[in-house]
Structures are given as C-alpha cells and as structure tokens.
Amino acid sequence: MDLGGLLSRVEGFREAMVSTLVDLISIPAIGPENGGDGEWAKARRIQEVLEGFGFRVERYDSPDPRVPSGYRPNIVVRLPGEGDRTLWIITHMDVVPPGDLSSWKYPPFKPVVEGGKVYGRGAEDNGQSLVASIYALRAIREFGVKPGINVALAIVSDEETGNKHGINYLISRGLFRHDDLILVPDAGNSDGSMVEVAEKHIMWVRLDVEGKQCHASMPHRCLNASRVAADLILTLDRYLHEKYSFRDPLFDPPNSTFEPTKREPNVESVNILPGRDVSYFDCRVLPRYSLDEVEEDFRRVASQVASRYGAKVSVEVVAKIVSPPPTDVNSEIVRRLIKTIRLVRGVEARPMGIGGGTCAAPFRARGYQVAVWMTSDETAHKPNEYSKISNLVGDAKVFAALPFIEG
Ligand SMILES: [Zn+2]
Numbered sequence: 001m002d003l004g005g006l007l008s009r010v011e012g013f014r015e016a017m018v019s020t021l022v023d024l025i026s027i028p029a030i031g032p033e034n035g036g037d038g039e040w041a042k043a044r045r046i047q048e049v050l051e052g053f054g055f056r057v058e059r060y061d062s063p064d065p066r067v068p069s070g071y072r073p074n075i076v077v078r079l080p081g082e083g084d085r086t087l088w089i090i091t092h093m094d095v096v097p098p099g100d101l102s103s104w105k106y107p108p109f110k111p112v113v114e115g116g117k118v119y120g121r122g123a124e125d126n127g128q129s130l131v132a133s134i135y136a137l138r139a140i141r142e143f144g145v146k147p148g149i150n151v152a153l154a155i156v157s158d159e160e161t162g163n164k165h166g167i168n169y170l171i172s173r174g175l176f177r178h179d180d181l182i183l184v185p186d187a188g189n190s191d192g193s194m195v196e197v198a199e200k201h202i203m204w205v206r207l208d209v210e211g212k213q214c215h216a217s218m219p220h221r222c223l224n225a226s227r228v229a230a231d232l233i234l235t236l237d238r239y240l241h242e243k244y245s246f247r248d249p250l251f252d253p254p255n256s257t258f259e260p261t262k263r264e265p266n267v268e269s270v271n272i273l274p275g276r277d278v279s280y281f282d283c284r285v286l287p288r289y290s291l292d293e294v295e296e297d298f299r300r301v302a303s304q305v306a307s308r309y310g311a312k313v314s315v316e317v318v319a320k321i322v323s324p325p326p327t328d329v330n331s332e333i334v335r336r337l338i339k340t341i342r343l344v345r346g347v348e349a350r351p352m353g354i355g356g357g358t359c360a361a362p363f364r365a366r367g368y369q370v371a372v373w374m375t376s377d378e379t380a381h382k383p384n385e386y387s388k389i390s391n392l393v394g395d396a397k398v399f400a401a402l403p404f405i406e407g
Contacts, residue, residue, distance in 0.1 A: 001145060001404050002145075003343070003344075003401060003404065005143065006139060006140070006143050006145075006400055006401065006404070007344065007397045007400065007401065009139045009142060009143055009400075010135060010136065010139045010393065010396050010397045010400050011393065011397075013135045013138070013139065013393075013396070014389070014393050016135070017131050017132065017135050017389075017392055017393060017396065018113060018118060018389055018392070020049060020131050020134070020135075021111070021118050021123065021127050021128065021131045021387060021392065022111045022113065022118060022120075023045065023049075024042060024045060024046065024093075024122070024127055024130070024131065025109065025111040025118070025120035025121065025122050025123055025127055026109055026110065026111055026120070027041050027042040027045055027109075028042075028095065028109050028121070029041070029042040029043075029093050029094045029095055029122070029157075030094065030095060030096070030097055031094055031157075031158055031160060031161035032064070032066040032067055032161075033161040033162070034096065034097050034160070034161060035097065036097070037067055037068050037069075038064065038066075038067030038068070038069060038071075038072055038094075038157070039072060039073055039093050039094050039157040039158075040067065040068070040069035040071065040073060042093050043059075043073035043074075043075060043093060043155075043157070044073075046075055046093060046130075046134075046155055047059075047075060049134065050075070050077055050134065053134075053138045053141075054141075055077045055079075055137070055141075056077070056078075057075055057076075057077055058075070058076040058077070058078075059073060059074070059075060059076075060074040060075075060076065060169065060170055060173055060175075061073045061074065062074065062157070062158075062164075062165035062166075062169040064165050072157040072158050072165035072166065072169075073093075073157055074154065074155070074156045074157055074165075074166060074169060074170055075093075075153075075154070075155040075156075076152060076153065076154050076155075076170075076175065077137065077152065077153050078150060078151070078152040079137055079140060079141055079147075079150065079151045079152070080146070080150055081146050081147040081148055081149045081150045081151060081403060082146055082147070082148050082149070083148060083149060083150070084150070085149050085150065085177065085179055085180055085181070086149065086150040086151070086152050086176075086177070086180045086181070087147075087149050087150065087151050087152070087180070087181040087182075087183070087402065087403050088152050088153075088154055088176065088180055088181065088182045088183065089129075089133040089136075089151075089152075089153050089154075089183050089185065089399055090153075090154045090156065090167065090182065090183070090184045090185075090186075090359050091126045091129045091130040091133055091153070091154075091155050091156070091184075091185060091186065092126045092130075092155070092156050092157070092158075092159030092160070092166060092167075092186070092359065093126070093130060093155055093156070093157060094157050094158060094159055094160050094161070094166075095121050095122035095125065095126075095127075095160065096121070096125075096160050096381050097121075098121045098383070099383060100383065103383035103384070104383050104384055105119070105384055106119050106120070106384075108120055108121035108383075108385075109121060111123065113389075116388060116389050116390065117386040117387065117388050117389065118386060118387045118389065118392075119384060119385070119386045120385065120386075121385055122385070123379075123385050123386050123387040124376055124377065124378075124379050124380055124385055124386060124387045125186070125379075125380030125381065125385065126159070126185075126186050127387060128374065128376075128387040128391060128392050128395065129185035129186065129374050129395060130155055131392065131396075132185070132392055132393075132395045132396035132399055133153050133155075133185070133396070133399050134153065135396050136396045136397075136399035136400035137151060137153055137399075137400075139396070139400045140400055140403065145404075147403035147404050148403070148404070148406070149181065149403050151403045154167070154170055154175070156169075156170065156359070159186075159358075159359055163359065163362055166359070167359045167362055167363075168362050171362060171363070171366065176363075176368065178367065178368060180368075181332060181333040181336065181369075182333060182360075182363055182368055182369070182370040182371070183333060183337065183370070183371055183372075183373065183399075183402070184358050184359045184360045184363075184370055184371070184372045185372070185373055185374035185395065185399070186358045186359060186360075186372060186374065187354060187358055187372050187373075187374065187376065188372070188373055188374035188375055188376040189375075189376065189378070190375065190376065190377050190378070191347060191375070192341060192345060192347050192349065192373070192374070192375035192391075192394070192395070192398075193341075193347050193348065193349045193350065194349065194350070194352045194354075194373070195334055195337055195338060195341075195349050195350065195351045195352065195371050195372070195373045196351075196352055196353070196354050196358075196360070196371070196372035196373065197250070197326050197327040197328075197329055197334060197351040197352070197353065197371060197372075198250060198251070198287060198323070198326030198327065198351075198352075198353035198354075199287070199323040199324075199326075199353060199354060199360075199361065200251065200256070200284040200285055200286060200287065200323060200353065200354075201283075201284070201285040201286075201287060201289070201291050201320075201321065201322055201323045202282075202283070202284060202285075202319065202320070202321040202323075203281075203283040203285065203291050203294060203295070203317060203319065203320050203321070204280060204281070204282055204283070204317070204318045204319040204320075205280065205281045205283065205295075205298055205315060205316070205317055205318065206278065206279075206280050206315070206316040206317075206318050207229065207232060207233075207278070207279050207280070207281070207298075207302065207313060207314075207315060208276070208277075208278050208313065208314045208315075208316070209225045209228045209229045209232065209276065209277040209278070209279075209306070209311055209312070209313050210225060210275070210276055210311060210312040210313070210314075211223030211224055211225035211228055211273075211274070211275050211276065211277075211309070211311050212275050213225075213267070213272065213273060213274060213275025213276070214272075214273055214275075215271065215272065215273070216270070216271040216272060216273050217271070219273060222273050222275065223275070223309065223310065223311055224273045224274065225266070225274045225275055225276050225277040225311065226266065226273070226274045226277050227309075228277070228305065228306065228309045228311045228313070229277035229279055231305055231309075232301070232302060232305045232306075232313065233260045233279060233281075235301055235305055236258065236260075236281065236297075236298065236301050236302075237258060237260065239297065239301055240256075240258040240283075240294070240297065241255075241256075241258060243297065244256040244258075244285065244286070244289055244294070246286060246288060246289075248286050248288070248353070250326075250329070250351065250352060250353045251286065251352065251353035251354075252352060252353070252354070255286070256283070256284065256285040256286050256289065257282075257283065257284045258281055258282075258283045259281065259282045259283075260279060260280070260281055261280050261281065261282045262279065262280040263277075263278070263279045263280075264277075264278040264279070266278075280318075281298075287323050287325070287326060287353075291320055291322055295315075295317055295320075298315050298317075299315050302315050323361070324361055324364035324365040325364060325367075326353065326364070327351075327360075327364060327369050327370055327371060328369060329351040331369040331371075332369070332407045333369055333370065333371045333407075334351055334369075334371050335407035336402060336405055336406065336407035337349070337371050337373055337398075337402065338350070338351075339405050339407060340398055340401050340402045340405045341373075341398055343401065343405060344394075344397050344398050344401050345394060345397075345398065349373070351371075358372050360372045374391075374395055375388075375391040375394055375395050376391065377391075
C-alpha cells in the first residue's frame with residue numbers, strides 16, 4: 001500500500017476543498033430551536049457535491065414540522081472495502097447562530113479566505129471535518145485500492161440542538177454495528193494531539209439566599225444575604241474540592257471542578273444591605289463520581305450554613321448532564337487513530353477527557369466505542385470562527401489513511 005501516493009492525492013484536492021468549504025459555509029443551516037429554517041438547502045448542496053464525485057447518496061430524513069421543508073436531512077455515503085465492518089466518519093451540517101454581528105470582522109455567511117484561513121460560521125464546527133471527510137473518501141476511491149474495512153460518511157442534522165433528528169435518528173434506524181469503528185471529528189486541539197474518549201458530568205446549581213433587607217447603617221436589624229452567600233460559596237468550594245479530589249490524568253484539568261460563576265444583581269445602592277442573593281455554581285465532575293451525591297452535598301451544606309445565620313437558602317439544580325461511560329483507551333478505533341496520526345502527521349496523540357458534548361455521547365450511552373478527534377483552533381461558536389486550511393487538508397489525510405492502518 002503506497003501511503004505517500006494516497007496522501008499526495010489528498011494534497012491535490014487542496015484548492016477544491018477550500019472552495020467546497022466556502023460554498024457550504026455560505027448556506028446557513030440553523031435549527032428551529034435557534035430560530036433557523038433547518039438544514040434542507042445545505043443538504044441538497046452536499047448531495048450535489050457527492051453525486052458530482054460519483055457517489056450514490058442515501059438519505060434518512062427525519063420529519064420535523066417546525067421547518068419549512070418538513071424534514072431534517074441526514075446523508076450517508078459508502079465506499080465498500082473488504083469484510084463487513086464499517087469505519088464511520090460522522091460530521092454535522094448544522095451550525096449555531098452567529099451571535100452579535102458587530103463582533104465579526106467578515107459577515108458570518110459570506111466566507112472570506114485570508115491568511116491561510118477560511119472565515120465564517122460553521123467553518124471549524126463542523127465544516128472543516130465535513131469537507132475533509134468527503135475529499136478523503138474521494139481520494140480513497142480514485143486511488144483504487146480497496147481498504148480492509150468499508151468506509152462510510154454520515155453527515156447529520158440537529159447536532160447543535162439535541163441530536164434527535166440527527167445522529168439519534170440514524171442510530172434508531174439500525175445503521176451502526178457494535179463492532180464498527182466510529183470517528184467523530186468534532187473537537188480537538190491545535191496540534192491534533194488530543195483524542196477525546198471521555199467527558200465529565202456537568203451540573204449547574206442555583207443558590208438563592210434569603211435574609212432581610214435594611215439600611216447599611218443598621219446591620220443589627222437585618223440579615224445580610226450577601227454575607228451568608230459569601231460564606232456559603234466558600235464553604236461549598238472548599239468542601240466539594242476536598243471531598244471530590246481524585247485526579248484522573250486522562251482529563252484536562254485532571255480534577256473535578258466546582259466554580260462559583262454567575263451572580264444576579266441585588267440592591268441598587270451601596271448603602272442598602274441586600275436581603276437576597278442569588279448565585280450559581282458550574283460543576284464538571286469526573287465520571288467516577290455520582291452527580292446525585294454532589295447534589296445532596298449542595299443541599300446539606302446549604303442548610304447547615306443557612307441555619308448558622310438563621311437565613312433561608314434554596315438549592316435548585318438548573319442543569320444536570322450525566323456523562324456516558326468513557327471509550328476504552330485501548331479500543332481499536334483509538335489505537336488505529338493514534339497510529340495513523342503518528343504516521344501521517346508525526347504527532348504523538350494521546351487519549352483525553354474533555355468537558356463538552358458531541359455526537360459521541362449518544363454512541364457511548366449505547367455502548368459503542370467512539371473516538372473524537374480533529375485539529376482545531378477551538379473557534380467553534382465564537383465570532384470570527386475560522387478553519388485553518390492546513391488543518392482542513394491535514395485532517396483529510398488522516399481520514400484517508402485511517403482505513404488502511406491496522407491498530
Ligand atoms: Zn460541532
């Protein structure tokens with residue numbers, strides 16, 4: 001197998017990849033939850049591109065009356081290899097809204113190529129990997145060597161707004177086998193050295209402290225909610241960090257985090273003692289711990305601190321996302337991916353855990369082994385999102401080589 005020949009075929013697609021990425025970014029694909037019309041127009045364009053390269057496109061469209069087309073489109077293309085297992089590369093075509101337009105240096109849906117980067121909403125999340133996977137498949141087919149495994153792309157909708165009409169729809173249609181290899185190139189770091197195999201649990205907690213408001217010169221006549229809250233926040237901070245102190249080097253950072261974040265405005269004037277204080281914690285907890293236990297700790301510590309002051313504290317969990325079991329760091333997809341990245345890019349990648357949800361979570365929840373990897377400057381969801389052209393081409397080379405590299 002002439003790996004160099006395959007990679008230089010991918011290299012030859014550099015200009016074409018950039019123009020396909022520019023073309024696709026210019027078609028917004030925003031889910032109805034975010035006020036958009038869905039992915040229909042973009043899916044049609046992707047289908048044209050694939051058919052233009054001679055692929056037969058399968059469509060699995062999920063009915064959704066909230067969008068004008070009535071459907072959320074999902075695209076599958078396959079390239080037969082030897083045997084009956086399949087290597088899947090899963091990307092999503094939907095994007096998040098641009099947010100505040102004044103912070104963009106170019107219009108988000110009129111992509112601009114400048115300084116080796118393609119700017120636009122969806123450039124990196126997930127356009128870069130989507131386009132790279134299409135050209136990787138094209139390169140393999142035109143190269144004419146059958147890989148030892150079937151290769152398939154799934155290009156899905158609804159990743160940014162819950163996965164129901166996207167990857168979950170495909171999983172429910174029985175497209176994936178448990179011995180398939182699944183790659184989700186939708187998160188990564190700037191040198192491509194991070195293979196994501198695990199996620200932390202996420203919990204957001206709201207603490208509402210009720211005291212009694214009065215003039216600041218008469219503190220003995222009231223109960224300063226701000227002081228109670230300050231004590232409560234620090235007590236929780238120390239207690240939780242001490243109790244949940246295990247460090248797992250798979251994760252960055254290796255520990256569970258409990259961060260006091262948002263604080264709601266209280267009184268209008270400096271000379272008023274606040275009678276109420278509302279604050280929040282953002283918790284990212286290692287999967288070995290139980291979020292129910294963390295929640296119980298919040299409630300117990302809060303009532304202890306409250307009773308010390310004679311205040312009232314209510315604890316409300318405003319978000320709770322239990323992470324699925326991690327992918328085995330020795331699973332075949334992880335081993336093959338790390339070896340391929342080493343051979344193609346000379347980078348020593350390692351399995352890691354991160355904080356956030358991708359298409360990998362629904363797979364992991366159902367017991368599939370899945371790796372998340374791409375090379376990314378982490379501009380997703382930010383203004384001036386961009387894709388580095390060297391990452392676009394470099395990742396396409398890894399995707400093209402992966403089916404040929406045994407773990
Ligand atoms: Zn994404």
